Amino acid sequence: MHIHAYEKIWLAASVLLILFLLGSVTYGAVGPGVAMVSDTEQTIDPGALDETDRFSEPRVEQVGENEYEAYVVARQYGFQPTPIVVPANSTVTFYVTSADVTHGFEVAGTNLNTMVIPGEVSEITVETDGPAEYGIVCNEYCGAGHHVMQGNLEVVSQSDFDERTSGGDGA
Amino acid sequence: MSEAIESDRTFADKFPEEARVVRAALLGSFLALTLGAVFGIIQTLHRTGVFRGVIASSDYYTSLTAHGVFLAISFTTFFLVGLFTWAVVRSLDRPLVDVRITWTWYGLMAAGMTMTGISILAGFTDALDMSADVLFTFYAPLQAHPLFYAGLAVFIVGSWIAGADYFRAWLAWKRENPDERIPLQTFMVLTTMAMWYIASSAVAASVLIFLLPWSLGLIEQVNPTLTRTLFWFFGHPVVYFWLMPAYLLWYTVLPKLAGGRLFSDPLARVVFVLFLLLSTPVGIHHQYLDPGIAEGFKFISMTNTFFLLLPSLLTAFTVVASVEYGARQRGGSGLLGWLTDLPWRDPAFTGMMLAGLMFAAGGFSGMVNAGMNINYMIHNTIWVPGHFHLTVGTAVALTFMAATYWLWPQITNKPIYSRAVGLVQVVVWFIGMALMSNAMHAQGILGVPRRTAEPEYSSFDYPAMFGGFEELNVQIAIGGTLLFVSTVLFIGNLVLTMGNPKVSGLAETLPPALSGPDDAPRVLDNLRLWVGIAVTLVVLAYALPLAAIINRGGLLGPGVGTYPVWLAPLLDALANAAATLLGAVGDASVSLAEVIR
Numbered sequence: 001m002h003i004h005a006y007e008k009i010w011l012a013a014s015v016l017l018i019l020f021l022l023g024s025v026t027y028g029a030v031g032p033g034v035a036m037v038s039d040t041e042q043t044i045d046p047g048a049l050d051e052t053d054r055f056s057e058p059r060v061e062q063v064g065e066n067e068y069e070a071y072v073v074a075r076q077y078g079f080q081p082t083p084i085v086v087p088a089n090s091t092v093t094f095y096v097t098s099a100d101v102t103h104g105f106e107v108a109g110t111n112l113n114t115m116v117i118p119g120e121v122s123e124i125t126v127e128t129d130g131p132a133e134y135g136i137v138c139n140e141y142c143g144a145g146h147h148v149m150q151g152n153l154e155v156v157s158q159s160d161f162d163e164r165t166s167g168g169d170g171a
Numbered sequence: 172m173s174e175a176i177e178s179d180r181t182f183a184d185k186f187p188e189e190a191r192v193v194r195a196a197l198l199g200s201f202l203a204l205t206l207g208a209v210f211g212i213i214q215t216l217h218r219t220g221v222f223r224g225v226i227a228s229s230d231y232y233t234s235l236t237a238h239g240v241f242l243a244i245s246f247t248t249f250f251l252v253g254l255f256t257w258a259v260v261r262s263l264d265r266p267l268v269d270v271r272i273t274w275t276w277y278g279l280m281a282a283g284m285t286m287t288g289i290s291i292l293a294g295f296t297d298a299l300d301m302s303a304d305v306l307f308t309f310y311a312p313l314q315a316h317p318l319f320y321a322g323l324a325v326f327i328v329g330s331w332i333a334g335a336d337y338f339r340a341w342l343a344w345k346r347e348n349p350d351e352r353i354p355l356q357t358f359m360v361l362t363t364m365a366m367w368y369i370a371s372s373a374v375a376a377s378v379l380i381f382l383l384p385w386s387l388g389l390i391e392q393v394n395p396t397l398t399r400t401l402f403w404f405f406g407h408p409v410v411y412f413w414l415m416p417a418y419l420l421w422y423t424v425l426p427k428l429a430g431g432r433l434f435s436d437p438l439a440r441v442v443f444v445l446f447l448l449l450s451t452p453v454g455i456h457h458q459y460l461d462p463g464i465a466e467g468f469k470f471i472s473m474t475n476t477f478f479l480l481l482p483s484l485l486t487a488f489t490v491v492a493s494v495e496y497g498a499r500q501r502g503g504s505g506l507l508g509w510l511t512d513l514p515w516r517d518p519a520f521t522g523m524m525l526a527g528l529m530f531a532a533g534g535f536s537g538m539v540n541a542g543m544n545i546n547y548m549i550h551n552t553i554w555v556p557g558h559f560h561l562t563v564g565t566a567v568a569l570t571f572m573a574a575t576y577w578l579w580p581q582i583t584n585k586p587i588y589s590r591a592v593g594l595v596q597v598v599v600w601f602i603g604m605a606l607m608s609n610a611m612h613a614q615g616i617l618g619v620p621r622r623t624a625e626p627e628y629s630s631f632d633y634p635a636m637f638g639g640f641e642e643l644n645v646q647i648a649i650g651g652t653l654l655f656v657s658t659v660l661f662i663g664n665l666v667l668t669m670g671n672p673k674v675s676g677l678a679e680t681l682p683p684a685l686s687g688p689d690d691a692p693r694v695l696d697n698l699r700l701w702v703g704i705a706v707t708l709v710v711l712a713y714a715l716p717l718a719a720i721i722n723r724g725g726l727l728g729p730g731v732g733t734y735p736v737w738l739a740p741l742l743d744a745l746a747n748a749a750a751t752l753l754g755a756v757g758d759a760s761v762s763l764a765e766v767i768r
Contacts, residue, residue, distance in 0.1 A: 002435075003435075004435075007488055014481055014484040015481070015651040021542065022474060024542070025544055026723060029544070030194075034459075035545075036459065036469070036543060037459070039463050039464055039466075041462060043463070043729040044188065045730040046729070046730060046731055047732065048730075061281050062583075068302075100312075101412070101734050102310050102312075102395055104549065104551050106550075108618030108619070108633040108634075109616075109618040111548050113548070113550050113551070114462070115460045115462065117395050118312060118732075119394070119395060119729035120396060122460075125454075127744055133629060135198075135628055137628065139552060140310075141310075142550055144229035144232060145229070147625040147626070148625075151359075152630055163591075
C-alpha cells in the first residue's frame, strides 16, 4: 500500500496530538492529583434517605482542620441545603445524592460539576477560593419543572462562617 | 455526442425499483427534518426568551424530545438507508436480491418511527393519556409510554433487516464476481452496518429487557446506571452511524464534484475499519461524571476516544488532498491559489465543503469533551449541544442536504428547481450555525445548562465573559432563525423540484480512485476478522464496567421509583373496566346457567 510522504507526516503529527492529549490528562491525575467522580461510595436507597445519617439532615460539617464535608440532596425541583455555605480557602468534599430521578449538580462557571443518579452518591472534592457567591443549577433534565431547580453556594470568610454556624442556622 | 448522453442512463433508469426505495427513504428523512426544524425554531426562541408564546415551559421538554428523536434518529437514519441502498446497488451494479424484503424494512422503520412519534406528540395534549417527555436519551427512572419504547424497538429491527439486505446483495454479487475486491462504497456500507449491529444490540437489550417491560408494569424498577450505560454503549457509535454516510459522500462524491477523483482507496478502507473497531468501546466517555463507575474504566474509554480521532484526522487529509487534486486538474495552481479554481457555485460542492470545515471546528470542541478533567467545565452545559450541532447538525445534516442537490436528479430524472437557491441555502445554514454554535459554546463556559426551557435563574446571575449571557442569547436566536430559514429554502426547493418534468441526460458517473483497491492489502476486505476484533474490543471495554454496575446496584436497581407515573391512572381505568366486564360476564353466566337449568 502506497502512502504519500505528506500523509506520513500528517499521520505522525496526529498520533503526537493524541499522545499529548492523553499525556495532559494523565499528568493532571498523577501530578497535581486531580481526582474525578468515581465509584468510591456505596449505593444507597433513594426512598430511605431520611434513615441515613448524612442525608436525613443535609448540611455542611467540619471534619478536619480547614476540611469540610457537604451532604447535599437533589430532588424534583430543588437542592438541600440551600444556600450551601462553606468557608473560603478550604477543602470541601461534596456528597450529592438524589431522592427521585437523575439530576445534575453544577456550580455555574466552575468545574464543580457532577451527575446525581438515584441509588448512587457522587463524591467530589474542591478547593475554595476567596469569598464569592455562586449559582447552582441542575444540568440534567429531571421533569417538567427542571428549569426552576436551582440553589446557591456561598463561599464566605472563615469568621463569617464561624458566626453563621454558631448562630445555629443549620448551614 | 448527444447520442452518448442519451445512452447514459441514470440510477432511476437502470434500477427503477431501487430508485423508488431511495426516494421513499429520502422523503421520510425530509419529513422528519421539517418536523425537527419546526420544533427547533420554537425552542431557539423560547430558550433565549425572545418569544415564549408558542408553548408553555413545561411543554418545552415534549418539543425537545421531538426535536431530538426526529432529527437525530429519524432524519439521519432514513437518509442513511436511502443513501446506502443507492450506494450498494450503484457500486455493485446489480439490483437488490428481493425488493419485497427492502419494502419490509422500510415499512418497519416507518411504522416504528410513527409509533414513537405519536407517543411523543401526544405529550402536547391532555386528551390522550400518553406522553414520552424523556428526551432523546430516555434516562430512567423518567418513564415514557410503552409505545415510545416499542416504536424504537420496531425501528431498530427494521434497520437490522436493512443491513441484512445490503449484506445479501453483496454475497450475491460475490458469487458472480468471486475474485474481485469489494467495491469501495459497498465496503463502506458493510463496515458501517457491522458497527451498527454491535452498537444497537445494547440499546435493543435495554429497551426489550428493561424499559419496555418496566413501562408495561411487568417489572417495578430498573437500575438507572445500567440503562444509562447501555444507552451510551449505543449513544456514541450512533454518532458515527450518522457520520459514516457523510464520510461516504466526502470520499466518493465530493472529489468528483471538485473535478478530480479520490486520492486513495486503500486509506478510505483503513478509515472505515478503524471506525468499526473504535466507535463502540468509548461510550463511557459520556459518563465521566457518573458516580458508580470507576475512574479506571473512564480512563480506558478516554484512551480509545482519543485514538478515534485518528480516522477523522486521516479523512481530513485525504479529502482535502482529493479536492486539491481536482482543483489542479481544473487548472488551479499555487500554494493556495487552487482554492479559487473550485466549483463554488455548485451547491452540492460548497455545501459539503462548508460542512467539512465546520466538522473540523466540531472536532476541536470534541477534544475538550473527551478530556476527562476539562470535561468538568462543560459537562451538560449548552457547550455540548453547541458541539453536536457542528457535527451531526452540520457535518452530517448539511452534507446530506448538499448531496441531495446532486443525488436527487439521479433517482428521479428531474433537475433541481433552483441551484442558485440551493447555494444560498447551504451558505445560510453555515452562517446560522456559526452564530448559534459559537454562542452556545461560549454560554457553556459560563455554566449555562443544556436541555432547559428557561436558562435564566432568579437567585443568581452568570459570570460575565464573552459579551455575557443576554448578548449570546441574541446570537443563538438569530443563528437558529437562519437555520430555520435555510431548512425552509431546502424543503421548498425540493418540493418545486418534484413538480419539474422528467428529462434525460442527468446521468453522473463516479471515477475510480487515483490509488485503486488493488493497492489495498487483501486483509482489509476480511470483514469477519474486523468484526471479530471489534467485538473483542467491546467486550474488553464493557464486560467489567457492566459487571461492576450490576454488582453494585443489582440488575433492577437499588430501590429506585418510577417517574412520571402516567401509567397508574391508565391501569386503574383498565382494572375498573376489567372488573365491570368480569361482573357483567359473571351476571351473564349466572342468568345463562339459570336459563339452561
